Every structure is written in C-alpha cells, then in structure tokens.
Amino acid sequence: MSTTQPAVAPKAVPPPSNLQQRARTAKKKLTSPWASMIAVVIALVWTVPTFGLLITSFRPEIDIRRSGWWTVFADAFAGEGVFSFRNYEIALFDSSTSLIDFFVNSFVITLPAVFIPITVALLAAYAFAWIDFKGRDILFVAVFALQIVPIQITLIPLLRAYVGTGINGTFWPIWLSHSMFALPLAIFLLHNFMRDIPSSLVEAARVDGAGHVKIFFRVILPLLTPAIAAFAIFQFLWVWNDLLVALVMGGPQTFPLTVRIAELAGSRGGDWHVLSAGAFISIIVPLIVFLSLQRYFVRGLLAGSVKG
C-alpha cells in the first residue's frame, strides 16, 4: 500500500524530473506489444460467448433452435435478420409471480450478507493483527483452515440447526450461512492488510493515549477503505450469483433472482431459449457494481500476494 499512496500524490506536489524519467523506463520495461496482443486476443475469446448469448437473447425461439447466433450477420446482410424482445417479455412478465419480488429478495439477501461478515472480520482481523494474546497464531491458522471445508457437506447439518432454532423460513439462515462461508477468507484478507499498516502509526496513537477502540476507528479504519471495498465486491458478486445456499436454506418467500432464473427453463426443460434473456436480466446489477468499483477490485486481487 505504501507505494500506491504516493502514486496518487503527484498532482499536488510536482515530483523531481528524474522520477518521471524512471517511471518512463519502468513502463518501457514492463510493457511489450506481444503481451498486449495476447491480452487483447484473450479478452476477445472470453467475450465471444457472452456476446453470442446477448445476440441469442434477442432472437426468436424458432431461430435459436434452428441455427447458431453467428448466422444473424449473414441474414442481416440478406435483409432477413429478425430480432425480437419476446424472450425478455417471457422472462419478465410471463409468470404468476412478479420478478420484482425476486429482485428485492436478491438485495435483501445480498446487503446483510456482505455487511455482517465484513463487520465481524474487521474486528477479528484487528485482534489477530494488533492484540497480543496466547495462542493467537494457532487460532489464526485454525480460522483460515476452515476455508478448506466445502460448503456442500455443511448444508444438511446447518439446515437441521436452523429448523431446530425455528428461524427457518426467514432470511436469517441465508444471511448467517453466507457470513459463515465468507468469514475465513475475509479475516485472512483483512488481517494481511492490517499487518501492512506501519506499527509506528499504531504505537504513536497508543502513546497519545488511544485505546483499542480509538485506534481501530481513527487510525486503522480510514486506511483500510480500499481493502474493505475490494472484499465487499468479492462478497457481493458471490452472494448475488449464489444459487445453492439460497435454494437449500431459503423458502418461497426468500428466493432470490438466481432461483427464479433456474426455473425459467420450464418443468421439462423445454423453454431453455428464455434462459439467455434471464441471464442478461440478472447480470445488470453485478455489472453496475463491478464497473463502478473496479478500481478497488484490481487492488483487492493483489491483496496478500504482493506486499506493497
């Protein structure tokens, strides 16, 4: 983090010219036309299926079943290209249950399922990073080791516990399950960020008479904003796209958008042409979130791997 911080600064204080020189040589050493070309090719290859899905979602059912999406270009030149909104109409309106309920449920599930693990993980990470207590390292390794437990084997025992406590059928089982599954990674990531904060800062605050609470809120938290944002995006995308937890732990009142989309294909799977439209409807929100927060996302990817 310490190197990225000054990188934003140059606008305020003009750096010495030899620094600019060094930046230029570094740039020259780090970029290569070949690498750029490979990156562009990879980007294209990865985008083609999504692009095909987008085109498919606007084609009439009979065309989807008869020919591939790439044939629309030839057809369009021949003046026969047909596009329709019928798939979107079916996905959005053609049901006895309103799609907006599922959208609302998705938000109701996602926001607490992001907020709860981050809050808990922040407190835990602070303790692991800056409070000395016996068995700290063993406990930390144990917490991170829980990351190995596959969530599938926890489903039935967890559900049994929820039914036993009587909270089944509410949103709580879904919030709690998502929080549990997110915590090991959240604690690990945030702990690594916190360790990177120079200890002199924390010690200075302590000398000034600050307790743990004050250090946490006044010193650590402002410095951690990028890390929190990065993890929030991870968790948001994970929870928004989750089907398994919502399906197993939820009920008709709590089902999110993913469950509805999984049902779009119809009782016997015959309506799969509607799925392409459904996929694009559900993509909208994660797309907005990702595009608006992508700066943090890249930073988050580097978390824990390269020490700044």
Place this chain on the structure above:
Amino acid sequence: MTIRTASRRRAVALAATGASLALVLSACADTDDGAGDGGDGGNAAAPELDCSVFEEFGDLDGTTVSVYTTIVEPEAETQQDSYKPFEDCTGVTVEYEASREMEAQLPVRVQAGNPPDIAILPQPGLLNTLVTQYDAVLPAPEQVEANVDEYWSEDWKEYGTVDGTFYAAPLGSNVKSYVWYSPTMFEEAGYEVPETWDDMMTLTEEIAADNEGATRPWCAGVESGDATGWPGTDWIEDVVLRTAGPEVYDQWYTHEIPFNDPQIVEAWDAAGEILKNPDHVNGGLGDVDSIATTPWTDAGYPILDGNCWMHRAANFYQTQWPEGTNVAPDGDVYAFYLPAETTDERPTLVAGEFIGAFTDRPEVQAFQTYLSSPDWANAKAAATPAGGWVSANSGLDAELLATDFDRLSAEILADPATVARFDASDLMPSEVGTGSFWAGITEWFASDASSQEVTDDIENSWPKN
C-alpha cells in the same frame, strides 16, 4: 478536488440508473398483476364443488397446507388455479412451491426435519426412496384410498404402493405411446396413418423410397441435460410392450428376467430397424449418431420444415411445439397411437405424478382427498385452457379438456382395451432406471455398439441384492 467531484458525479449517475431501473421494474410488476387477475376468468367453466365432502375434517378455515412440486411455470399457474375451488370451500390456504431441483431438495428437507405437508412426486422411484430410506411418507388416509379404489385402476394404485402399504394417490397422467406427424403432409403425399406395427414399417420403407436427401421418415433426439437418454428408454419400453408383451414387460422391470433376456434384445433390434437405420433417421438433423446429441425438445421440429415425417414422443410434447403451431387432426401437427402388432391389443406406456404426504393434520388430509377426487381432475381440466394435461381418473369429464388431442389421450387412458404400463425406467432401481439404462441407450446411438452389448452392460450394472 477534481477526483472527488468526478466520483460524486459518478455516484449520481449510478443512483439515477438504479432509480430508472426500479421504475422499469415496478412497471413490469403492475402488468404482471393485471395478467394474473385476468386468468381467474378461466375457472368459470369448472363444475360446482360439493363442499360437504370436507365437513368431516372439521373447521379448517385459516389453516395452511404447503405443497412442494417439480411443476414450474407455465404449468404452475393452472395447477394453482385448480386448487381454488378447495380453498373457497374450506378457507384453507395452499402454499405452492415449485422447483426443478425438487427431487434433490426434498430428501434434504426431509433429513433436516423440515418436509413440506405434501409433495407431488414425479415418479414412483422417489416415493420408494422416501419410504424405504427415510421412512418419511405417511400412508394415505382412508378417504383417499376410497377415492383411488373407486376412480383409478388397480395398476395405478399399485404404483403408489410400497411393500403392501398404499401411500400416494396418482394425480395427473401422461400417455407416452404417441407418434407425432403432420396431417397436411400425410394428406398431400397420400399416406395413411398406420394401424399396425407392420403397416408402420411398410410406411417407413415407402417414405424412405419416395424421399431422398435430408428428408427421412423418422426424427428422434435423446439429449436432455443431466437426464440424457430418457426419451430413448421410452422408445425401447414401448417396443418391449409391443414385441414381447405386457407380462414380459412386468418381469423385465422387476428383474425376474435379466435385462439382456433374448426377448428384450429382440425389442431393441426392432427399435433399431427404425432408429439405427441411416435410411430411416434422422430427418433434417443428421445421421444416426445425431440422435444422441439432439435435444429431445427440438427433435420433432423437422416435421414443421417438411424434413421429417414421424416423431415418437409423449403427449406433453404438445406444449413443446413453437408458439403458433396448430395442433389439430387437420393442422400442422398431430399424433397417432404408436400401433401394436395387431389392432386388437393396445399396450400403452404411461407415466404420472403422485401425492405424498408428510404430515397428517386434518387440512392436509382434506386436501389429499380433494386431489384424489374427480372434482379436482375436472377443476384442473377447466383451469387448463391451453391443454397439455390429462388424467387417468375415470371420473374425469373428457368434455372439459381443452384440446382434441387431450381428449384423444383421455380416450386411450379410459379405453378398456388399453393395457397401461408405467414407464419402466421410473420403476427400476435408480442405478439402472436413471443411470445405466440412460447411458446405455445414448451409447447405442452414438457408437456402433450392438443391442446385445448394450443390454449386457446394463444387466451387469443391476444392483446385486
């Protein structure tokens, strides 16, 4: 300063996008509600339900029954509409939950101690698993058993019975012994609907001789995601019923005779005369191996293009035709009964759903009674204006069914000459019925494996005890 302004501007833009999205969505929601209200009008034709039937269950007003099923949209709406007469009578609210993952989720919920009141089981195999492994399903109450004894045949009752105890009343029924064809194409070419198996084979040869190129007499496809192969197993079962007969069929799925018994291999070969002969398949879709990769939902479409003449599929294929297809005896497509060796016998492959109950509260039992009665069958028929549903309940008034085709299915089910047999792959142990049988038939199409080799492999996979 500049950075902060930019990010604030972006936040505003984001909020605006979100707001407009919300507006669009709420507009959608309004339209949806409107459509839902309009649908209620369809119930007008349903006969009055005699509410006194439910008096013996006491005052049920304000209670709730939860139903868990695989029947999702678009069939879910008509299914829920058919519960309305019961809800109006008793004041019970039926909570309907449908999921395509129900067959996997139901055992999970049962193990977690959170089963629904009632589950609509799509096949007897699942009932068997729930009874023998989890001991979760409750035996049917006496009113339900009385209804089933009166309105359903002995065979159907048997499918809802495990180890001598009757658990689950049948609900809807499917007729699988159909061949879809284009009446207009048949008329133009001067072909007649065949009455016997030999007639059908002669017709097949005739069509193959009259047409060259992409056009072939038959089209087929067995791809169905995780369940790839099932449409092919229906083909084989239908042929076993015809070449070997119902008695051998019963011995076959109960494993009294091995899976690779000569009579069964003979049936595979008989099916192979159509399905493995490159002159006879796969109209408009490719060669024999394309059967393995063509989605079953699309396999009949070449009929609409004129590239294929016949496609064997169940009655529910009616709803798979693209929007605007005219399903009628003189329309774009229609179906004839897959003929047997003589016109006297009418072996028919059927399937259906069953009602399993996990609780025995009075409202649940009252609802079970309603579902097993002709009242429900008639309400469901009246609530299904587009058709695609039929039941073997003998109290069903065929006049209420929506389409000519559904009436044909009801006629076949009610015909005393019909010998109905349940889909064998649903009755075999799941290792075979939803495992090696599916894989075997797919292999049979995709490679040159002979009927003998494939049936040997399936026989070897049959669980030992």
